[in-house]
Amino acid sequence: MSVHSEPPDDPDTLREKIIGLGETSLHKSYYPELQSRLAELERFRALLDQTHDAIFLIRTETGNLADVNASASTYLGYSKEELLATPFSGLLCPRKRAGFAELLRKNRDISSGFRQTYIASLVSREGREIPMEITVRFVAFGGDQYMVAIARDITDRLRTERELKIKESALESSTNGILIADLAGTILYANPSFASMFGYGEEGSVAGKTLEAFFADPTIGEKITGHLLDNSVLVKETIGLRNGGVPFHIHLSGSIVQNDAGQPLCTMLIVMDITERILTDQMKRETYTQLGKNIEQFAILGDHIRNPLQVIVGYAEMIDDPLTEKILEQSCRINGIITQLDRGWVESANVRQFLRRHGDGAEPPAQTFVRISTTGEEDS
Numbered sequence: 001m002s003v004h005s006e007p008p009d010d011p012d013t014l015r016e017k018i019i020g021l022g023e024t025s026l027h028k029s030y031y032p033e034l035q036s037r038l039a040e041l042e043r044f045r046a047l048l049d050q051t052h053d054a055i056f057l058i059r060t061e062t063g064n065l066a067d068v069n070a071s072a073s074t075y076l077g078y079s080k081e082e083l084l085a086t087p088f089s090g091l092l093c094p095r096k097r098a099g100f101a102e103l104l105r106k107n108r109d110i111s112s113g114f115r116q117t118y119i120a121s122l123v124s125r126e127g128r129e130i131p132m133e134i135t136v137r138f139v140a141f142g143g144d145q146y147m148v149a150i151a152r153d154i155t156d157r158l159r160t161e162r163e164l165k166i167k168e169s170a171l172e173s174s175t176n177g178i179l180i181a182d183l184a185g186t187i188l189y190a191n192p193s194f195a196s197m198f199g200y201g202e203e204g205s206v207a208g209k210t211l212e213a214f215f216a217d218p219t220i221g222e223k224i225t226g227h228l229l230d231n232s233v234l235v236k237e238t239i240g241l242r243n244g245g246v247p248f249h250i251h252l253s254g255s256i257v258q259n260d261a262g263q264p265l266c267t268m269l270i271v272m273d274i275t276e277r278i279l280t281d282q283m284k285r286e287t288y289t290q291l292g293k294n295i296e297q298f299a300i301l302g303d304h305i306r307n308p309l310q311v312i313v314g315y316a317e318m319i320d321d322p323l324t325e326k327i328l329e330q331s332c333r334i335n336g337i338i339t340q341l342d343r344g345w346v347e348s349a350n351v352r353q354f355l356r357r358h359g360d361g362a363e364p365p366a367q368t369f370v371r372i373s374t375t376g377e378e379d380s
Contacts, residue, residue: 077125199243
């Protein structure tokens with residue numbers, strides 16, 4: 001009886017068996033898992049390429065790049081192939097290269113998982129320095145030591161920090177007192193000028209107090225907050241209260257600080273000590289009043305002198321005496337002096353009227369500002 005042999009496999013079937021894809025392959029059961037792992041790695045790689053952070057895989061032994069993500073190429077303007085041919089230190093600004101070499105030297109044998117963050121600039125193809133916050137972590141793959149460097153562009157953050165520093169310096173150096181309070185009236189910040197103006201040693205000692213502590217009328221603080229919430233701005237003159245209970249005149253201008261959505265966040269007050277101005281104005285008003293009284297007195301005194309002088313002249317003209325001419329001559333001189341005094345007080349009155357019209361400060365013009373009455377209503 002003849003034995004029938006199996007028909008020979010065709011070339012395609014044989015190839016599938018060799019590479020493990022045939023129906024009878026022992027490796028066939030592992031293929032779906034392999035596909036799943038490869039797909040997972042591709043997804044992970046896609047995520048790394050989509051992140052805004054530049055990621056570098058660096059060989060610790062040599063400092064050369066083993067891999068980079070797409071963002072690294074985008075930031076620096078190099079292709080991936082060019083980056084892989086460049087040591088990581090060559091991408092750092094020159095002043096940071098020595099520090100990076102020292103970091104590699106110190107941590108070459110460190111255990112996997114060590115992490116450190118520092119600030120350095122990476123240099124693009126065009127030579128532009130890009131400030132980066134670089135987080136490095138040492139890891140091991142298959143017995144080889146690597147360093148993963150994740151670099152985040154902090155150009156906008158540094159610009160914002162610089163702008164905030166300038167604004168903070170402006171607040172700190174302002175000669176006017178600046179106060180920031182929450183919507184309940186609790187002080188969040190006071191600059192040195194405010195602390196000094198109100199008799200506090202340090203601006204920090206003001207924080208936490210309420211607005212009512214800084215006004216002679218303790219109800220003013222609550223009224224200011226309420227007014228600002230309704231009207232957003234405030235201009236007011238009132239009486240402040242120094243540490244220790246000493247009152248003094250202040251000028252306030254306030255506003256509401258809002259977020260991008262227009263919601264109120266806090267209140268800000270700018271305070272000026274106007275005690276000297278108020279006292280000067282008061283002195284000018286008193287001087288002006290006294291000037292008016294003096295002018296009026298000059299006019300009265302002139303009349304009081306001229307009336308008896310007319311009597312003397314009348315009697316002198318009625319008598320026949322050699323001294324009559326002398327009496328009339330001196331009377332005429334006295335009348336001339338009185339006439340000069342009359343011109344003087346008239347000129348003084350004209351000066352007074354001029355000062356009143358032009359408001360040079362001798363009689364301070366009426367000031368217009370928002371005044372909060374004790375009933376809580378606003379008056380002009």
